[in-house]
Amino acid sequence: MSNFLYLFRGGDDAYGKLSQEEKQAHxxxxxxxxGKLQEKGQLLDGLPLAEDGKVVHNRGELVTNGPFAEGAELVGGYLIVSAKDMDEAVEISKGCPIFDYEGSNVEVREILSMDQH
Structure with missing residues (x-):
C-alpha cells in the first residue's frame, strides 16, 4: 500500500452560489x-484550505499575498488516502463530490518517502 495526496481544484464559484441548506447538504x-474511505482504512487525513495565504519566495526575501490563481486552479483542499497503487487511487478519486459542483479536477500524487526520491 502507498499513500496518495489528492489536491482539489475548482468548484468554489458554483458552491458559493448555493443556498445555506444546499451547502450543508453538499x-x-x-x-x-x-466516511466510507475511513471505514475502509483508506482515509488518512484531509481538510479544506483557506482561500487566502502567503507565498514565500527566495528563502523569505519576498513574501506576497496569495495564492492567486483562476478559481478553477485554486487548491481548495486535500486528502491523503492509502491505496494499493496509482490506478486504485485514481479510481477512488472518481467518487469525489467536488465534481458535483463544477470542480475542475482532483490531482492525484503518490507520496514518496525521502529515500525514494
Whole structure:
C-alpha cells in the first residue's frame, strides 16, 4: 500500500452560489464519501484550505499575498488516502463530490518517502 495526496481544484464559484441548506447538504455528501474511505482504512487525513495565504519566495526575501490563481486552479483542499497503487487511487478519486459542483479536477500524487526520491 502507498499513500496518495489528492489536491482539489475548482468548484468554489458554483458552491458559493448555493443556498445555506444546499451547502450543508453538499458537506454531508463530502462527509459520507470521506466516511466510507475511513471505514475502509483508506482515509488518512484531509481538510479544506483557506482561500487566502502567503507565498514565500527566495528563502523569505519576498513574501506576497496569495495564492492567486483562476478559481478553477485554486487548491481548495486535500486528502491523503492509502491505496494499493496509482490506478486504485485514481479510481477512488472518481467518487469525489467536488465534481458535483463544477470542480475542475482532483490531482492525484503518490507520496514518496525521502529515500525514494
Amino acid at each position: 458537506m454531508q455528501v463530502w462527509g459520507a464519501w470521506m
